[in-house]
Each structure stands twice: as C-alpha cells, then as structure tokens.
Amino acid sequence: MGVYSREEIEGIYRRNFKLVYQICLVLMKCVPDAEDAAQTVFRRVMERNGIFRDPEHEKAWLIVTARNECRDQLKHWWRRERADPSALDGLIWEDSREGDVWEQVAALPEKHRLVLFLHYYQGYSTDEIAQMLEENPSTVRSRLVQARKKLKIRLEAEGYGTT
Numbered sequence: 001m002g003v004y005s006r007e008e009i010e011g012i013y014r015r016n017f018k019l020v021y022q023i024c025l026v027l028m029k030c031v032p033d034a035e036d037a038a039q040t041v042f043r044r045v046m047e048r049n050g051i052f053r054d055p056e057h058e059k060a061w062l063i064v065t066a067r068n069e070c071r072d073q074l075k076h077w078w079r080r081e082r083a084d085p086s087a088l089d090g091l092i093w094e095d096s097r098e099g100d101v102w103e104q105v106a107a108l109p110e111k112h113r114l115v116l117f118l119h120y121y122q123g124y125s126t127d128e129i130a131q132m133l134e135e136n137p138s139t140v141r142s143r144l145v146q147a148r149k150k151l152k153i154r155l156e157a158e159g160y161g162t163t
Contacts, residue, residue, distance in 0.1 A: 002048045013042055016059060019122065020066045025119050027070035027110055037069045044069075060132045067114065067133070104154040112147035116139055 003011070026035035044065055052058035072083050090099045101133070103117055106153040126144060 001050055004046065004048070012045055012062075015055075016062050017042075019059070020062050022121075023063060023066040023114070023117065024070055024104070026113050027067065028073065029106070031040070033073065037073055039077060040069050040120050041066050060128075063118070063132050063135075074146065091110075101151075101155065101160075104151055104158065107134075107154060108147055108150055110130055111143055112150060115143045116147045119144060 012157075014127060017038065021034060021038045024032065024037040024041070028037055052061060069112075095123040105113055108116070115126075115129055118129045119126065124132070126140045127137050129135075130140040133140070
C-alpha cells in the first residue's frame with residue numbers, strides 16, 4: 001500500500017475520475033476497456049510510494065499514467081483487432097453539437113486525438129501538454145496543427161462549413 005490514506009485516495013478519485021476516464025475512453029474507444037484502464041490508474045495511485053507536490057503534479061501524473069496504461073493495453077495481442085469508435089458516444093459534452101464534432105475527432109489518429117482533447121477540452125497549453133507527455137513543445141504544436149487540418153477536412157466533408 002502507498003502513502004495515502006483512504007480519504008486522500010477518495011479525494012484524488014473524486015477530483016480526477018472524469019478526466020482520467022475521458023482520456024481512457026478517447027484512447028481505448030471502448031467503454032468497458034476505458035473503465036478497466038481508469039480503474040488500473042487509480043489502483044496505481046494506491047500503490048504509489050511518493051506524494052504529489054501539488055494538484056497540477058497530481059493531474060499531470062494521472063494523465064501520463066492513463067495514457068501509458070491505455071497504450072500498454074492496446075499493445076496487448078488480444079486488443080489489436082478490437083476498436084469500436086461508437087463507444088465514444090458515451091462521453092458527456094456540455095453542448096450537443098460537440099458530440100457531432102467529437103465523432104470526427106474520434107476518427108483521428110491517437111496522437112492527434114490526445115493533443116486535441118488535452119488542449120481544447122481540458123484547457124492545457126501546448127507547453128503543458130509537452131511536459132506531461134514528455135514531448136518536445138514544437139512536436140505538440142505540430143500535432144495540434146495537423147489535427148486541426150485533418151479535423152477541418154472531416155468537418156467540411158460532413159457539411160459543417162468553415163468559420
């Protein structure tokens with residue numbers, strides 16, 4: 001068992017479950033698998049031997065751990081042929097139109113989906129995303145530009161028009 005009390009772990013869970021689950025769903029594209037991955041992330045919090053410096057460190061650690069857990073699960077041999085993008089409909093968006101846009105985001109490659117989600121849906125800057133994902137900031141900015149271009153093409157094909 002790690003260094004956190006039951007109450008502290010419950011607080012970490014309450015503060016961050018939605019974020020961790022949404023990241024897992026973005027990457028796994030399957031509700032049961034996203035739930036399993038999110039559960040594993042919080043199990044790792046319980047096993048963790050160090051404490052978080054501050055809320056931002058906590059959140060960054062959870063984002064990276066969620067990404068790594070999903071990647072590990074997706075690499076597993078039994079996962080290679082499974083992926084159902086319709087599972088992403090389970091994400092709850094504030095604006096119903098965002099759900100339609102999200103369908104197009106979900107069709108993008110993982111590296112583009114993740115940076116779009118963290119930047120536009122979670123409000124992180126490209127420098128913060130780069131630090132969390134241990135990437136070069138210019139790489140993150142480049143992925144964001146590529147993702148926006150691909151998303152624009154997909155949205156125009158669906159009749160959304162340009163603004």
